[in-house]
Amino acid sequence: MTPEETSGIGTTSTAGPAAVLPVTAAVDVDVCEVGPRDGLQSLSGFVPTAAKLDWIVREAAAGVREIEVCSFVPPKVVPQFVDAADVVAGALDIPGLTVTALVPNAKGAERAVAAGVHRLSFTLSVSRSHSLANVRRTPDEQLAEFARITAFLATVPAEHRPLVSGGLSTVFGCATEGPVDEAEVVRLAVGLAEAGADDISLADTTGHANPAQVRRVVTAVSRAVGDRLTALHLHDTRGLGLANVLAGLDAGIRSFDASLGGLGGCPFAPGAHGNITTEDLVFMLESMGLRTGIDLGRLLDARRALEAALPGAPFAGHLHKAGLPKGFRPASGGRS
Ligand code: ZN
Secondary structure (H helix, E strand, O other), rough: OHHEEEHOOOOOOOOOOOOOOOOOOOOOOOEEEOOHHHHHHOOOOOOOHHHHHHHHHHHHOOOOEEEEEOOOOOOOHHHHHHOOOHHHHHOOOOOOEEEEEEEOOOHHHHHHHHHOOOEEEEEOOHHHHHHHHHHHHHHHHHHHHHHHHHHHHHHHOOOHEEEEEEEEEEEOOOOOOEEHHHHHHHHHHHHHHHHOOEEEEEEEEOOOOOOHHHHHHHHHHHHHHHHHEEEEEEEEOOOOOOHHHHHHHOOOOEEEEEEHOOOOOOOOHHHHOOEEEHHHHHHHHOOOOOOOOOHHHHHHHHHHHHHHOOOOOEEEEEEHHHHOOOOOOOOOOOOO
């Protein structure tokens, strides 16, 4: 989300660049579904394009307004995304949906722009060893690649130019390196901002974060880049995902990535399975009186359909087991 869109609780998103679609309802917190990218990249079997689009359509119908639908990595590296352009084309047919795609490099950015995405999500790992494993570049080489992307975007006509998010990964710890230097996180966030990121997000790729750390790092990065820092991407690897969301909310974050059914992980970060679960996140926010614009009943229907489509996939979460509590009143209204 752009800074203008997340200027505070209770505000309505404003129309920004042409890529941002009209907003139909006020929300307090944006929930971005990343399962079709983060959830599927770790699955071994190819999920048919129609099944991916069915998932995306169901979540959009539940009120999810932004979905990271795929990754423009080389298909040789992750064959799951060989159909990235087709998935984007299908998702672009859904009215009101902001279609985001992950891009690891300039080549991926060119493919994503050609496909017509609304937002590019670039990823830069703070951990040197994770960065080398993930994109075969050091963090500073990856920062230089980001500058190549923003230079390329400057050549794209404004009406076709997507927004570009700079995402720092392994911000709170790394599966191979352990603790990550917070000063390095701030330095690279400033680098992304100076290179032209519209907004910045911080990712707990391997589930290392704790709430005190989230509050501290978000505050430090916000101090350095201001309201350019808008989003958190959290994993629930060790059960602290929603506690970390709460810490992020306290520190002023109003946009969170999540994955339906808690699917997710990173093939280059052993043990890093499990994004925070979209339906559990929405339940927590709505319970707290924070509007997401998402209908929980429909979201649970989407989860059931996804479980049927992906038998054997590592699903997680709690709400689907217990159901909504008696007398539950979602902040966003709806049938729940
Ligand atoms: Zn992730």
